[in-house]
Amino acid sequence: ADTNNSVAERLHSICEVLESHVSYYNWVGFYFKNGDKEELKLGPYVGTPTDHTIIPFGKGICGQVAVSNQNFVVPDVSAQDNYIACSITVKAEIVVPIFVNNKNIGQIDIDSNTADPFTEEDERFLEFVCAQVATILE
Ligand code: SME
Known part of the structure; x- marks a missing residue:
């Protein structure tokens, strides 16, 4: 069985592969x-x-x-009212939920320093990544 630590390591490796292989995936x-709280907690990144x-x-x-x-695909973060800025270099963002037993238990979040870079191909690819995660x- 996996320990929590090895799960975290595997998720971190996924982040590394995505960030290093896709030029416009910058975070x-x-x-x-x-837990039971109505909040998200940062995981590996x-x-x-x-x-x-x-x-x-x-x-x-x-x-x-x-x-x-x-x-949620955001081509231009400056056009969003309900947006949390993490870095002034970020121009666009994509967030794709992760479902375990049909429950939304988290998400992958990608920031880009390129304007409007995300296509439906990114959505389909990241849905696949989230299904693997x-x-x-589970
Ligand atoms: N921009 C996100 C916050 C997380 S950072 O991108 C790492 C948001 O608006 O939810």
């Missing part, structure tokens, strides 16, 4: 529902450290995905 991380290690449901792009259960977690 790659996981947020997970924090690669990129600039963020102050936003806890995000209440509904707040920012991540918090909205925790509630909507839908992908779900098999690690």
